[in-house]
Amino acid sequence: MARTDLLKGIGVFAVVVVVIVAATVATGTLLSNPSTDGSVDAPAYDDQLLPTAVDDDGSVGAPDGDGTKTVVIDKSHGNALSESEMQPFVDALVRDGHDVRFYTGGTGGSGGFSGGLSSGSSGLNATLRSADAFVVANPASSYTTGEINGLDAFAEAGGRVLLLADPVDPSTGGQSVSIPNPLGTSTGSTVTPGQPTNLAANFGVSFGAGYLFDMTDNANNFQRLYAQPSGDSSLTEGVDRIVLDDATPLATSSEGTAVVESQDAQLSSTRRGGTYTVAAQTGNVVTIGDTNFLEPASATVADNEAFLTNLAEFLVNGDKEPGAPEAAGPSAGTGTGGFGGPTQPGTTPTVPSNGTSFPTGNGTSP
């Protein structure tokens, strides 16, 4: 009798437990919120995100020049463009058998203190006498009147001149400062780059203030803008568009012609949109408001390689009268001053015969 009651009690207990647990589970299932869907739609994260790379092929071709020409690249004014930064251009010239020399103005190539030492014009002018083309890029110090006159006569006599400059950082204001590198590790690129303002002005070209940018149609960055040929020029033969990085606009006198321009670009200093000239030619002088397209990483982007080939061709196709610019004043008869031979890189240069205060040059051939 007692056993039956006990079993009955246990049975009731089990049923009650099962009912309670089942009711709890059922209620919980009914009442609990389903976990929220973890996927969230980000409307902008689609396959349009990845930009297309700008085509980067080809190489800077050797220019079609007649004979062997001497191209002198100025390094005597604290020029903030190292040899490695213009290597594709130099390579192309060398490949065609031309002499490429870096004119250091006799400061041993460190690039420092050059502003003061190159104040005379005779060293440069003596160098120009044996040169066919002269390249100026981002000088930190200004050119003296004597040097400008020499270059003027040089271009007048058929010598080719290439002026290149990047925008000047507003904080430096384009001052002619030349900073020696205390560590001595680099090739003088620590100088504040400037623009050859007075030299360019002599040829009827003026560099702009600020940089150009394009917010919509650009080579994957607003400062890397496309530029197109402007009119027909041998400089833009085979060029559809080039890519410039951090370029500055140019203003030219009526004698100059725009060679390359950027459409729908804006200028950082005025924020005005429009078509800006970035490369111009005035007779034997070509001025370009950018140097970055010379660098190995940019030289073959878009049609930059064709433009560089044309530029090299321009430099070596001049027909310069020998002996110009003529020596004036105390530098008479020092026609060989300034450079060692290309086969003796880094050797002691010829000292001008009356060598007193003249800077001397180290000839280097890559």
Added chain:
Amino acid sequence: MNRDSGPLDRIGGPVVVFGVVGLLVGAALVPYAWGASTGPDGTVAVVEVHGTINGDTAAAAMADLREARQNDSIQAVVLDVNSRGGLASVSEQLYLSVKQTSEDMPVMVAVTGSALSGGYYTSAPADSIYVTPASTVGSVGVRAVVPPRGAPDNQITTGPDKTTTATQAEARRRVEALRRAFVGSVVAERNTSLSASELSYAKVYSGSRGTELGLADEVGGLDAAISAAADEAGLSDYETVRMESPTASPLSQIGLNASGDATVDVDTTQYFMLHGQLDVSDSAAQIEVTVNGTN
């Protein structure tokens, strides 16, 4: 028959007994009933997004937002944003987290200082952004340190990009892709009068100007945002819970990095959605975020 009356009858009959029991049970339930009638209908969570957005601050904010989504009593969220951004990858995570929360419940942003760059990315998916005239919004852009060229002399690496991460052209494309994602998201989330390319200038706008441009919605403080969030959630009676972001170490507040935080010490190129100064030491691309790093 009287002798058969049970114990209930002896203490006054069933009515009295059940009455007393009912009184006791009812009294025990009074606090709950009182609470149900006078207590808040729900909670508005105020989630702090303060300081430079890095792994730590973002993880805390994302955990808070997840808690808000899962906790039934939290029915609206107000983000208290005072950040000028930080790492790009983390900013995107925060954006997604806020966006997901805003699909579940009202999310308001109160800009209590600045919501710039990554801080604005975080704020963009909110229902409304509350600003004051002096608070700042915008700086919609991405930045990265130019990858160094060449491997350091004191390391052996298995490939040319092991230390540099990518070529400059590749890094530029990556920055461009991040810009497209950021600008595209802001354009999609905000009803702004600015075009994508105008936004890409990455200007900083004042709160008033931001309201005019549609980058923000209302002029008002944190309390206005909280009450708007409660309204939106249908809460007439609510309480607020503040979820704070982790405090930065005192050293990092003065611009030093004492903890060796992996997000800033790793010797690689980092991509930032950050407004303000970015100091790059001379050696490779080691990066420290300084100046107002915790504002």
